[in-house]
Amino acid sequence: MRGIVMALALCGLAATASAQDPGAPVPQTDHKTGGSPNIQMISHVVNHPGAWKAADIEIEPEMNRPYVYVSGFVNNDMQIYDIKDPAHPKMLVDWSIENPELHRGIGAMDGKSFKIGDHYYYAQSYQFMQGSPDAELGAVIFDVTGLPDPKSVKVVARINYPAAPGGFHNTFAYKHSDGRVLYFATVGEAKALVYDLAKVVAGDTAGALIGAVPNPTPFKMFGGGSYHDFYVGYDVARHRDVFYGAGLGGYSAWDVSKPEAPTQLFTITGFGMDIAHTFTPSPDGNYAVTETEYQYTPLRVWDLKEGQDGTRKNLDVPISAWTADWHDLSHNHEVRWPYVFVSAYEDGFQVFDLKDPKHPKTDGWYFTCGCQHEHGFGGNPDVNWEGNSVEQGAFGVDIRNADGLIVLSDMRSGLWIFRMKGFTGWDGTKIGTTNVSSVQDWAHAPGGMAPAQ
Amino acid sequence: MSRVAGWMAGRIGGTVTALLFGLPSGSGPYDMALAPGPVAPGARGSARLVFADSPFGVAATADGHLRYEIRITAKALPDPASLGSYHAFVAWEVSADLKDWTRLGVVTNGVSTVGIATLNKFLLVIAAEADSGVDHHAGPTVLHGSSPSTWLQRFLNHPMFRGAPG
Numbered sequence: 001m002r003g004i005v006m007a008l009a010l011c012g013l014a015a016t017a018s019a020q021d022p023g024a025p026v027p028q029t030d031h032k033t034g035g036s037p038n039i040q041m042i043s044h045v046v047n048h049p050g051a052w053k054a055a056d057i058e059i060e061p062e063m064n065r066p067y068v069y070v071s072g073f074v075n076n077d078m079q080i081y082d083i084k085d086p087a088h089p090k091m092l093v094d095w096s097i098e099n100p101e102l103h104r105g106i107g108a109m110d111g112k113s114f115k116i117g118d119h120y121y122y123a124q125s126y127q128f129m130q131g132s133p134d135a136e137l138g139a140v141i142f143d144v145t146g147l148p149d150p151k152s153v154k155v156v157a158r159i160n161y162p163a164a165p166g167g168f169h170n171t172f173a174y175k176h177s178d179g180r181v182l183y184f185a186t187v188g189e190a191k192a193l194v195y196d197l198a199k200v201v202a203g204d205t206a207g208a209l210i211g212a213v214p215n216p217t218p219f220k221m222f223g224g225g226s227y228h229d230f231y232v233g234y235d236v237a238r239h240r241d242v243f244y245g246a247g248l249g250g251y252s253a254w255d256v257s258k259p260e261a262p263t264q265l266f267t268i269t270g271f272g273m274d275i276a277h278t279f280t281p282s283p284d285g286n287y288a289v290t291e292t293e294y295q296y297t298p299l300r301v302w303d304l305k306e307g308q309d310g311t312r313k314n315l316d317v318p319i320s321a322w323t324a325d326w327h328d329l330s331h332n333h334e335v336r337w338p339y340v341f342v343s344a345y346e347d348g349f350q351v352f353d354l355k356d357p358k359h360p361k362t363d364g365w366y367f368t369c370g371c372q373h374e375h376g377f378g379g380n381p382d383v384n385w386e387g388n389s390v391e392q393g394a395f396g397v398d399i400r401n402a403d404g405l406i407v408l409s410d411m412r413s414g415l416w417i418f419r420m421k422g423f424t425g426w427d428g429t430k431i432g433t434t435n436v437s438s439v440q441d442w443a444h445a446p447g448g449m450a451p452a453q
Numbered sequence: 454m455s456r457v458a459g460w461m462a463g464r465i466g467g468t469v470t471a472l473l474f475g476l477p478s479g480s481g482p483y484d485m486a487l488a489p490g491p492v493a494p495g496a497r498g499s500a501r502l503v504f505a506d507s508p509f510g511v512a513a514t515a516d517g518h519l520r521y522e523i524r525i526t527a528k529a530l531p532d533p534a535s536l537g538s539y540h541a542f543v544a545w546e547v548s549a550d551l552k553d554w555t556r557l558g559v560v561t562n563g564v565s566t567v568g569i570a571t572l573n574k575f576l577l578v579i580a581a582e583a584d585s586g587v588d589h590h591a592g593p594t595v596l597h598g599s600s601p602s603t604w605l606q607r608f609l610n611h612p613m614f615r616g617a618p619g
Contacts, residue, residue, distance in 0.1 A: 099551055101490045101594050102576060131603035133551050133576070382488070 217249025
């Protein structure tokens with residue numbers, strides 16, 4: 001009897017070992033193609049001939065201005081597309097930094113559209129290496145009011161920041177509750193810069209730098225700790241403008257109701273949070289999605305309420321996490337609650353929802369990269385930036401709230417336009433929350449506390 | 454794109470610099486890697502700064518700028534006529550803001566010595582030009598690089614000195 005029990009026990013161990021099968025081959029993750037049935041691919045434009053096509057992407061929010069801006073990454077240019085017919089994007093403008101072949105760096109990274117008075121503008125961030133021309137250049141500002149006439153597009157300002165060469169990696173254009181249009185920019189210092197864009201377009205770039213948001217996370221002790229990315233949104237319930245920053249050392253939230261004197265609210269730090277990349281809250285600021293920039297890490301979901309109400313100064317345990325494929329890494333994202341639209345590097349365009357924030361659910365996907373796994377960005381221009389990372393593929397994503405149109409930029413394949421079945425636009429007030437997203441109402445200050453410009 | 458932070462850190466040191474900027478291992482602070490321009494993707498080259506002739510130990514201008522001849526080694530430069538109405542390759546000393554272009558001399562495949570360069574920091578641009586004697590730059594770039602001094606940072610830009618948020 002004892003022998004039979006032992007035999008059964010060994011069979012059980014064998015079955016368990018088989019189920020875990022540590023020797024099983026890793027699933028194929030190269031050259032992913034196709035998509036889920038609910039994601040309709042509208043169009044695709046291969047926008048550059050070389051190995052690298054694009055960094056971030058921006059779509060204007062108004063339906064009567066159907067313009068998409070693609071940051072050209074190491075091609076050092078920015079392109080403007082007319083997508084009046086989304087199935088047939090038409091390139092209107094391809095503007096490049098002067099003498100592009102003499103510049104070294106990752107070039108045109110992030111773009112933001114904004115409006116002041118009756119004029120529409122676009123800010124293109126740039127990053128050039130020390131030793132390259134324009135190493136001190138952060139952004140080039142264009143007046144794009146006259147689109148679709150390409151000849152009407154004019155450079156109206158350039159923002160330089162000589163104190164820390166290397167340019168602006170990410171930026172955010174924000175309609176502040178005091179009525180000003182502000183431009184937040186990363187820089188190679190332990191702070192984010194805050195510019196008054198009305199002063200910038202008026203030619204007063206020196207006087208436009210009105211403040212800075214410190215990065216308080218622990219990397220500051222080493223003399224570094226710059227921000228990587230951020231989101232700024234109005235907290236309707238708490239009546240304040242809030243900056244959500246991600247950078248070296250972790251995440252931090254600041255009350256920037258007075259942008260000349262930000263006050264710290266709370267941080268997110270802890271193991272695995274050091275390479276904090278992106279920090280995007282829900283419309284009410286009660287939840288957030290964060291990204292850390294290393295392979296295998298998921299997007300994390302946080303309950304921010306104890307940080308927002310001052311109960312806790314630091315949060316360190318997320319409530320859930322989501323990944324498209326654990327082999328890879330998801331990149332930027334846009335929250336249109338409860339949906340999260342993700343530019344997921346090798347995993348292309350992905351959508352998940354936070355209807356239950358503790359249990360994220362994948363809703364759709366479309367693979368845009370078609371690339372070989374772990375043959376991504378390498379950080380060195382002398383080898384054409386090629387390396388063995390998973391940093392390739394879908395870089396940026398943006399949503400037009402008016403009709404739910406989705407635009408995506410892929411580092412390897414260019415411009416993509418999608419629709420998701422059933423998603424025909426986003427207005428927070430229609431789903432019981434506040435109408436706060438990355439899309440700004442340039443005519444009205446959030447919170448209704450200041451007159452329209 | 455946090456990998457950007459890698460090169461943004463701008464670490465200066467023999468091996469790191471050589472690897473990061475494509476210089477051969479063992480290259481020194483007088484060597485420049487030259488990258489091809491888009492019209493001549495197969496071109497290769499390097500350059501070395503050599504003190505110009507001087508009765509003193511170090512060649513310098515009256516206002517204290519070092520004076521260098523530049524020994525350029527170029528390979529696989531195409532026939533300039535294949536790029537358009539061009540007949541020679543000319544080296545230019547270019548200011549970092551690209552506003553000032555000073556003719557240094559004619560470059561051919563093999564070793565060419567041109568000069569004299571006197572800017573503290575400069576770009577070296579080799580371009581196809583209409584004539585070997587032109588004194589204004591107009592043609593496409595075939596090779597380009599940066600003087601080693603361009604990698605030097607201002608003191609206050611060093612990470613050690615910028616920890617305090619302003």
